[in-house]
Amino acid sequence: MSDTIVQPAPSHWRRLTAKAFAPTMLVAGTVILLNLIRMISSMVLTRLLDVEIFGVVGVLTSIAIVFTMISDLGFVAYVVRSHEGVDKRFLDEIWTLRLIRSASLSAILAACAWPIAAYVGQPALAPAIAVFGICFLFDGLTSMAVATSERSGRIARISLFDVLTTITQTILTIAFAWALRSYWAMIYGMLLGNTIKVVLSYAMFPDSARRWRFSAARAAELWRFSRYITGSSILTMIITQSDKIALSRFLPLNLFGLYVIATTLAQAPTAFTSAYANRVLYPIYARIVREQAGALQSRYYAERRRISLLYALAAGGLVTMAPVVIELLYDPRYRGASLYLQILAIGSIPALNTQAANAALIAAGRMWTTLISNIVRLGWLIAAGTAGYLTFGPTGLILAVGTVEIAAQAYYWFALGQARLLALREEGLMIGTAVAGAAIGKAVAMVALNFIH
Template identity: 25%
Template structure:
């Protein structure tokens, strides 16, 4: 792979991580404010409506932008055809969801859902009308402009939903926030890129042919993340669903917000690589770094969740604690799965990614059905166990697809993750030994002090454990060495810059 492409991928990953930090920072602030103002039931009502709307979107989501990114010779006809198909599909989804609003409300036994579904049904139409020209930001590895586009869209949503939450104190604040985010993103897309699409079906068949696997992959990916919503919402109600959704979001927040932008940068980069060996080396290093960073984050969430939830959300959300402890590790496995899919799609194997996600989906739905049909009283904790168990059992399927397409042996990933796994286990044991058990009635100051103390203990324990094992192993090449060299290089550059500025 040319050095310039490697550099662009590295810079792209940094830009995408920066965007996700800003986006999720705003999202986290928004979630914390909304969680204080609204009830778990409010989040559950919106999740019920969005579960069907998001499924309808993905049933028609052919990922035309991915097809254009993967096709290095895409023309204006490809862009126009992609925009035309997206617009028409968005319109069809809007009309379909309006027609199904009453049946959806009946399914969940919540009459108030009817108008929520009708309102949210316009979201797919807004998204379908988005300027297809912004895909060029990723295709051309222009991540700086992609960063600006995504940040502006998030700022619009944040500036609307938080004031509305104070004003309305109901789930309608969430509904309006979602719609404004989608409409704002579409308007900004035309301001950010000069391309003006027009109706054109000349390349529709070609795009649909490539994207047919991505369609199935998207449906499987949706059920992978949101399949539990249908069971939890139907069997246990809006309050439990709202608790599960917040726990899922917070538990996955650190790992997905590190991994998702890297995957977003890797996909167009891998599409440009010409050497299979370069892909294997680059991906092995990326997974090593992800394991080194995300595993201790998941372990910290597991250990500190009893303090994290009351500190951030309040005691009315304490039901999210055991869910977060399970879903944190599920998030690490799902991140590994998504990175594998990004590589497979980028290298032109979308069917392999689809197959792995499809197996995961079938396994998850069977486990959820079995758990809830056997004993409905298990509630949301059963859904969390089902998600974690499915991620564990399906991981060999993803690794097999990677081995088949890129030649990476599954044992390589065991070797990569060994030291981070052991160090993370030490982290959990040390934090649980140091911190006392949380109890209702503990003062806010005590919660904050023990959370901060636990976080410091977690960081120090992990760093000492991982560095000790690395030195004992003979300081082998891998993620630890890459991060160490990168940090030394950064410090060296900063020192030289300070020295030169002082001399001037």
């Protein structure tokens, strides 16, 4: 009798383990853990460092993102989609091209550090900008393991890599902040953390060693694949960084520091949308297209329905819960970030829809849709941002930034319709769920703020 009772347990345990390590659960769990680590880091660092320091780091990060995006060649997407994605010679050639690009960026940023610092109105930051550029070189030295693991679906190993590197960098940054109490603590933490990241990228993944192998033919082939991605990334850079470039000039560093903190928190849900779309949905959609292209229409929503609804509920709740989040995480000096977070969180609601649509359309070979969607975003940012700034000042510009993804969603509905992937019932269900999440979040916030205050 005891055997009859005990035998089902291993099977039940295996089913639970299989669910826990399913790609979607791994991505969701990893993003939640990473966001928790970043929140703890933010809470500690805001108590060690002045608000102005976060403004400085925001300027440095924006500059780095600008250089990254204008030179984006879509290395990971190229490896995942290519039929040669597991060939050693192919990976050597891609690694070499990526290293050339990264070393060039480090050199260019060092050379341009002084004029860039003068342009943003912070000439004293020139040495920091030059040193910060070394991060590009570390990125080029890392292995191709993340791309090959995404292609093969080894999400658990990638997740462990992300968690270890984030924890390491967080500990180092906090240690430097405790000792130095300046923005150099953040820079040193990133540089040393990236050094460890390079080492782990080879130590944690099998067959990750690469050798120099330059191929002009491969470079030309990569450019044919990535030219739409590069153009789209340039537009993405303008869309995502123009607000920070403008506000760093219009706002004093303490207020800009509040905006940077709000931006970091608002990126928590979109970090999930990016990871889920790139690491789970895109490989699935690409495999469907490679093996049975006609099935994409029936599986586009089916592969993500449950996750999309849960995400919509949480994203809607974040908009109305933003003041509670700021009150719980920070001391009163940072209370002004709550309005910025509420506005920016609006853009997180359609983010999973747009990311999923982009993944499906790229997998289907419609590379131009990413570029066009960013043209739509840019048009909205120029029109709404200009009107908002003239009417409400910097807050009006932030409102345009927070709603830019709504304009992109409208375009993706059109693009999905052209590709015969759009289902209005599915889209309406997700919108209704987000509204419900906002209503629940508002009710919770009203009760919570009464207790906090």
